[in-house]
Amino acid sequence: MDKENMKIDDVIKRINELYKKSKEVGLDEAEKEEQQKLRRIYIDNVKRNFRAQLETVELKKRN
Incomplete structure (x- = not known):
């Protein structure tokens, strides 16, 4: 399986399997x-x- 295109849930599952x-x-x-x-x-x-979350943050000015 192409690891680069794995769903993140599958990546986590495999990481946990290997750890165990x-x-x-x-x-x-x-x-x-x-x-x-x-x-x-x-x-x-x-x-x-x-990074994507940070890019959506907007600063507000205080009065």
Whole structure:
């Protein structure tokens, strides 16, 4: 599956699956790399959403 086009809910679900597996049995190198890529996708999404929210904020003048 193309990780860049995954829904954010699916990204979070897979991050959690990999985290759980890392605590239970450990991850192989490919899974560690996948985990890092998914975390980057998640962080970038949070930043993008926060930036979009900030762009809608309007300053009001006080009297």
